[in-house]
Amino acid sequence: xxxxxxxxxxxxxxxxxxxxxxxxxxxxxNDNGLKVDTLLMKPNYICGYKILYRMPFTNIVPNWKYDATxxxxxxxxxxxxxxxxxxxxxxxxxxxxxxxxxxxxxxIPTYPxxxxxxxxxxxxxxxxxxxITRKRIxxxxxxxxxxxxxxxxxxxxxxxxxxxxxxxxxxKRKPRAEIKSINLVAAAMFDYWHGYDRLIHGLRExxxxxxxxxxxxxxxxxxxEKNKYMKLVNDLCLHEHIQFxxxxxxxxxxxxxxxxxxxxxxxxxxRKDLFYSCxxxxxxxxxxxxxxxxxxxxxxMDNDKLNKYILEFPNDDSVIDFDEIIGFYEKLxxxxxxxxxxxxxxxxxxxxxxxxxxxxxxxxxYLREA
Numbered sequence: 001x002x003x004x005x006x007x008x009x010x011x012x013x014x015x016x017x018x019x020x021x022x023x024x025x026x027x028x029x030n031d032n033g034l035k036v037d038t039l040l041m042k043p044n045y046i047c048g049y050k051i052l053y054r055m056p057f058t059n060i061v062p063n064w065k066y067d068a069t070x071x072x073x074x075x076x077x078x079x080x081x082x083x084x085x086x087x088x089x090x091x092x093x094x095x096x097x098x099x100x101x102x103x104x105x106x107x108i109p110t111y112p113x114x115x116x117x118x119x120x121x122x123x124x125x126x127x128x129x130x131x132i133t134r135k136r137i138x139x140x141x142x143x144x145x146x147x148x149x150x151x152x153x154x155x156x157x158x159x160x161x162x163x164x165x166x167x168x169x170x171x172k173r174k175p176r177a178e179i180k181s182i183n184l185v186a187a188a189m190f191d192y193w194h195g196y197d198r199l200i201h202g203l204r205e206x207x208x209x210x211x212x213x214x215x216x217x218x219x220x221x222x223x224x225e226k227n228k229y230m231k232l233v234n235d236l237c238l239h240e241h242i243q244f245x246x247x248x249x250x251x252x253x254x255x256x257x258x259x260x261x262x263x264x265x266x267x268x269x270x271r272k273d274l275f276y277s278c279x280x281x282x283x284x285x286x287x288x289x290x291x292x293x294x295x296x297x298x299x300x301m302d303n304d305k306l307n308k309y310i311l312e313f314p315n316d317d318s319v320i321d322f323d324e325i326i327g328f329y330e331k332l333x334x335x336x337x338x339x340x341x342x343x344x345x346x347x348x349x350x351x352x353x354x355x356x357x358x359x360x361x362x363x364x365x366y367l368r369e370a
Contacts, residue, residue, distance in 0.1 A: 164359025190223030195268020202320030289343030
């Protein structure tokens, strides 16, 4: 049995989509004949670290430390840190120096990612560190896992993975008993690339043109963009149509899904130069049986059975057209014999196509041979 180490940067006991994904990845590796331990690479929150870690030659966030016990592992798996630096490179060098047979696999969840780093102007120094370091990682990283179709990144061969989902742990939604409005739900830690301002402006434009369909938007979550969305709703007088529900526990989120007709994925992927996505939220919506609207091409759209339940808008800053959403809704719900059968078909497709073992099959095959 191959033994591996999964390097993490946060305690997996804390909530959040990334931690759930990592937990599911580790469980899937263990379920498929690998033995995986975890190592928390802690940050060093010294006084003034928010300034110091942006400076050259500081090993703070995270604090990269090599331990000789790591040489016992057949492979090491880690997600790309927020930024790579020389100490990350030294850590990898020590891994290979002490056991050249240890395979190092790094996951890049989103590629390209430069705009994610510099969404704050003060982070340009971090990007410079990353750009210098990335030129040399091919010396120590054996494979990069990526959800896109890139064959090679930074001179390293890739393994294509999918953002899988632990479908069996999440129930499907219940059909709505009483329908007075079309309900959309957007659940996220709202950031600039979610682009839900396009949705809010689109709803205002729909009513300004005389639209009469009752429409409700549920925003579930927090994040740096939430206050901007709330101000925009206030400025556009859309309080009656848009509800901010905050952070909710899973059971409460499922209740919101029960009262929703369509899930909203990211609408601003162009803001970080992303034109192909397999975002986790799309998996969650499909798992519970929700059709989707998106502003970027999703990998699941390549599946003929799922494609008909996804409406794609242009990946730009144009306002979302609610007439298209209403037409999409009517095709799925009004002209469909049963929403129950639709929910079941979406759910079955999710079980077959998005389960974790299938999502990580290429990676697991590579690690077994490590």
